[in-house]
Amino acid sequence: MNQLKERFWQEITAANSIMIAGHIRPDGDCTGSCMALYQYFSKEFPQKETNVYFESVPEKFEFLKKIQERKTECSDGKRYDLFIAVDSSDKERLGEAGVYFQNAKRTICVDHHISNLNYADLNIVEANASSTAEVIYQLLEEEQIDCEIATALYLGIIHDSGVFKYENTSRKTMEIAGVLMEKGVNTAKVIDETFYQKTYVQNQILGRVLLESMMVLEGKGIVSCVTQRMMEFFGATPADLDGIIEQMRLTKGVEVAILLVETGVLTYKVSMRSVKKVNVSDIALKFGGGGHVRAAGCTMTGTFHDVVNTLLEYCEIQMK
Numbered sequence: 001m002n003q004l005k006e007r008f009w010q011e012i013t014a015a016n017s018i019m020i021a022g023h024i025r026p027d028g029d030c031t032g033s034c035m036a037l038y039q040y041f042s043k044e045f046p047q048k049e050t051n052v053y054f055e056s057v058p059e060k061f062e063f064l065k066k067i068q069e070r071k072t073e074c075s076d077g078k079r080y081d082l083f084i085a086v087d088s089s090d091k092e093r094l095g096e097a098g099v100y101f102q103n104a105k106r107t108i109c110v111d112h113h114i115s116n117l118n119y120a121d122l123n124i125v126e127a128n129a130s131s132t133a134e135v136i137y138q139l140l141e142e143e144q145i146d147c148e149i150a151t152a153l154y155l156g157i158i159h160d161s162g163v164f165k166y167e168n169t170s171r172k173t174m175e176i177a178g179v180l181m182e183k184g185v186n187t188a189k190v191i192d193e194t195f196y197q198k199t200y201v202q203n204q205i206l207g208r209v210l211l212e213s214m215m216v217l218e219g220k221g222i223v224s225c226v227t228q229r230m231m232e233f234f235g236a237t238p239a240d241l242d243g244i245i246e247q248m249r250l251t252k253g254v255e256v257a258i259l260l261v262e263t264g265v266l267t268y269k270v271s272m273r274s275v276k277k278v279n280v281s282d283i284a285l286k287f288g289g290g291g292h293v294r295a296a297g298c299t300m301t302g303t304f305h306d307v308v309n310t311l312l313e314y315c316e317i318q319m320k
Ligand code: AMP
Pocket: 089, 093, 270, 271, 272, 288, 289, 290, 291, 292, 295, 296, 297, 298, 299
């Protein structure tokens, strides 16, 4: 890490213009990590031109300082000295921001996905880290981290560690969180208002998806589906589905949970979670996706039953 940190700072020092962007449909880790870097560079290097891009930002993250300064489109395709890809395991997941990656003079990728393809000039990928925010914390100087930067990092950590409960949570995760707390983060508020709180619509759709879920693999698996009709009926956005798969995974006896979200005709965004045996990242990789050992995703085509049956076959092999 020390050597990577040194190389990271060499790149930052050499760049006069920096673009920061994460993956499509940004989650808490992606948003918090990007904003921590953006706030840090804006504060420490006001002479540099630093920008951050998001495809969209869930409303619950809008409280982060300076997030209103973000870019929301990439049509200028500007050639930056340095592009930093955050929390994105491959180039394609950068979405529209891929144009900045292509055009940049130098590129860095900061990530924690085991499936990361090391696609940048400098790749800082720690597969054992709870979150990209945890990796970024280690790149920054502790003394320069103010309460707002700490809040962004803390947000990233709690979202990807499921508030410190997933297997990816380590002693280091807790120690970093401790330092961030001392910077004055309002932890209870960040946890409640960005992680646990649900809107009425979110609760309704959660209820509906659980109601229609099915137990498979003799009680070791659970599957469910969100159709486009359901999304329209509830007036829901993809971000409203956060946390549903986690509730499925928590069903007693379940080792693997699969949620299919219909995104087009016979096309599904697949989310998978496991408890302690199935490597869902391996399965997602077979279908062009990726992720982590216990949380991964991909896009698949076919009918609901075809897709589920295909995935369950792979799960079964691993559970033997
Ligand atoms: P999700 O189920 O969408 O919350 O995603 C779980 C994990 O898998 C996240 O860490 C994502 O980054 C990763 N992931 C989800 N979908 C894909 C995909 N199509 N390609 C690569 N990684 C993915």
